[in-house]
């Protein structure tokens with residue numbers, strides 16, 4: 001496999017410098033700054049909306065991104081989450097509205113070699129997590145068959161079942177479907193990772209094979225949910241399609257620095273988050289009397305679980321061959337917080353669409369701040385993090401940080417629950433023809 005040139009290329013200066021809330025640190029003070037990363041003031045929804053550096057969520061001193069610790073530090077600039085709203089449309093074009101100053105190619109050559117030495121391991125251990133196409137379910141297995149006589153009757157039944165689904169459930173399901181439909185972005189993200197990217201588009205390395213087959217499996221999720229929701233007649237498909245187009249156009253900003261250590265921590269977390277979310281939409285569909293939709297969401301959740309196991313296995317291997325590097329990567333991603341993949345969603349109307357969708361997901365118990373803490377705790381146990389020995393000083397600090405973070409998030413969430421309840425707030429969602437849904 002070709003070795004990508006090692007380079008740290010700063011970019012996004014224009015956006016960063018145009019933001020009044022930008023600050024800069026240099027490598028010389030990054031360690032001191034890293035010590036002040038502990039969140040001091042936190043709203044529970046910030047953990048699920050992934051709005052890093054939101055001034056409502058962190059004290060100003062903690063607004064910092066560091067390099068992964070697995071590579072060299074560089075000049076690092078942080079931007080606040082939201083530039084002025086007026087900046088989001090320029091000459092009719094939508095401008096992605098969350099951009100951090102990026103650290104690129106942070107994996108040093110010695111660690112890149114470690115990753116490249118895992119090809120045989122990936123062939124033998126990672127690829128078996130994929131399912132042969134013939135053994136996979138396909139969207140059509142769970143949709144009315146358009147070539148059959150009974151098609152119209154099946155559609156009628158589907159619509160009768162879907163008529164019972166409440167609007168807040170539909171909003172969450174649509175948000176989940178839109179997240180799935182932005183799959184080109186996630187394949188792009190995987191192909192930013194040094195040492196594991198698909199270099200040719202048809203690369204025969206196990207990493208290239210994995211990435212394409214993973215994408216192909218994931219592609220069924222958005223297809224099935226999209227077609228199902230279309231047939232229900234309950235949602236505004238044009239608005240949903242616009243949101244998908246905007247979202248793919250915006251991309252995502254997971255701050256994984258082209259670094260496979262960071263990238264696979266991110267995907268391990270993210271696949272578990274989608275497993276939980278789809279598992280909950282399955283349970284809720286059953287409660288609302290739509291058993292077929294429950295099956296659909298359950299099947300998707302099972303795929304996410306299998307993918308989570310695969311990505312977790314990669315990080316487990318990194319912990320085995322490079323415990324310090326893996327620990328630093330885990331700590332770094334958790335300090336930055338895991339941004340949800342669809343955090344840049346926009347429908348052309350609602351400037352706070354992702355945050356509003358996240359609030360509905362939180363209120364309906366589909367994906368909550370507690371889930372974020374549970375996932376973190378699960379990964380800490382899965383990788384046996386408290387027991388890892390032989391770490392550097394920085395590695396031990398990262399270990400301490402990740403091992404104590406989940407209880408801290410829980411405590412903050414409990415404190416938020418104890419606060420006097422705010423009067424309920426509703427808001428319209430274009431996805432359901434501007435009908436109002438309770439957000440809290």
Ligand SMILES: [Fe+2]
Nearest residue numbers: 180218221274
């Ligand atoms: Fe998926």
Ligand SMILES: [Fe+2]
Nearest residue numbers: 271274304307
């Ligand atoms: Fe997934």
